[in-house]
Amino acid sequence: MRITRTAQLAACLVATAAIFTAALPSNAEPTNPVAVAAQPVAGSSNVKVDGSRIILGDAPAAFGSTKIKQRSGLAELSPVHFAVPTSAVVVGYTTGTPDGSSAEVDVRSWLNDRWSEWTAAAAGTPTALAGASDQVQVRIIVSAPPTGANPWVGDVTVQPTDKAAAPRMSVQAAPLKSHVFATREGLVGGTTANGHVIVSRDHFVALPSRRGLSGSGSGTYSVKVCTASRCAFEPVWDVGPWNTKDDYWNPSATREMWKDLAQGKPEAQAAYQNGYNGGKDEFGRTVANPAGIDLADGVFWDALKLADNGFVDVTYLWTGDGGRGTVSISSGYLNVRNAPNSTGAVVGMAGKSAQVTVECQTTGESVTGSQGTSNVWLRVNAGMYVAKAWISAASFATC
Known part of the structure; x- marks a missing residue:
């Protein structure tokens, strides 16, 4: 049978279209979900592994x-990489929650060179991401009463899907800033929600949701807390x-x-000032103050020089774009000064691993730190500077 030139061309176009279509990005669910290894990475705390299960560890209960x-x-x-971006995923897993214990599985996505907030993921149900991404990460949180139960999560899988509702709110142009009541956490010797053991004059904050909880030793989720004259940059390490x-x-x-x-x-x-929810918190306790943030002692007394609980301005840095750097010190804090030199007055502090906002950079005193020797100083707020020698960051526009 003779094949005409037109038929040959049509067949070629069909074959080409099939190849092209197969290469197109798609959110269609793959035949086999991607298994996530039960191997906790840096930032994890008080868990142990038994085969495909993550189980609550043996550390004692703490406030x-x-x-x-x-x-x-x-x-x-470990993060999971997809061949093409997806706006939603289905996380599969099994759980065991005996004797009043609980297990939560969260997911987040890599967007604009940073991680989004964590979002709770119900097993087998589509979970919308903050935006289309080709990389996601799963987090497991297991909790139990002071004695007894050992909850677990196992057989974790992740797969892209196009069946979720609209994506969650993505990163804004500018991070949210809120005027909230701050209290001193104290609790030296206690353990935070991410497994950090609180030390004297510590540097971290607590916020009332795990969505913005950094892993142990991480400052992925950090805040800027300011009074009229001082600012602190601190990681979120407690709930x-x-x-x-x-x-x-x-x-x-x-x-x-x-x-x-x-x-x-x-x-x-709202509960304290307006009687919202009958004046009670989510546990049914009567709210005794309007606190929206807890400050570790070093933040409260040293960085902000607070004498009592009170209102402060808090900027939730992960909620918006803008220049960022990460405090690269082995312990303690970095002084924030009112001039680009080590003789400038201390007007705040930045805790270990915290992110700092960067408005611009200027030349000042030469300093040797974890990032080498440099005479570059970063302006992190109006009239406030930190030495770039202690900050892991790119270059910025000159002030």
Whole structure:
């Protein structure tokens, strides 16, 4: 049979279209979900591995910022890479939660060179990401009463899907800034929600939702806390005060709970000032102050020079774009000064691993630090500078 030139061309076009279509990015669910190895990475705490299961570890119960005594463990698993971006995923897993224990599985995505917030992922149900991404990570949180149960999560898988609702709110042009009541956490010797053991004059903060909880030793989620004259840059290492599902920095529609409250207003503040929720927190306790953030002692006394609990301005750095750097020190804090030299007055502090905002850079005193020797200083707030020798960061425009 003779094949005409037209038929040959048509067949070629069909074959080409089939190849091209196969190469197109797609959110269609793959035949086989990607198995996630039960191997906790850096940032994990108080968990152990048994085959494909992550199990609560053996550390004793300790008070956290919520003042509720429990045993808890956190495991961040290795990120999963997809061939093409997806706007939603289905996370599969099994759990065991005996005797009043609990297990939570969260997922986050890599967007614009940074991690999004964590979002709870129900097993086998599509979970929307903050935006289309080709890299996601799973986190497991297991909690139990002071004695007894050892909850676990196992057989974790992840697969892209196109069946989720609209994506969660993605990163904004500018991070949210809120005027909230701050309290001193104290609790030296206690253990935070990410497994950090609190030391004297410590540097970290607590916020009332795990969505913005950094892993142990990490500053992925950091805040800038300011009074009229001083600022502190600190990692979020604990959950509280009062609530554990009050991500009040998010738009009302995407908050975990209390969706009828305005963005930026903590539930505890509404309960204390306006009798919201009968004046109680999510655990039914009567709210005794309007706190929306807890400050470790070093932040409270040394960085901000606070003498009592009170209102401060808090910027939730991961919620927006802008220049960033990471404090690269082995312990303690970095002084923030009012001039680009080591004789400038101390007007704040930045804790280990915290992110700092960077407005611009200028030339000042030469300093030797973890990043080498440099005479570059970074302006992190109006009239506030840190030496770039101690900050892991790119170059920025000149002030």
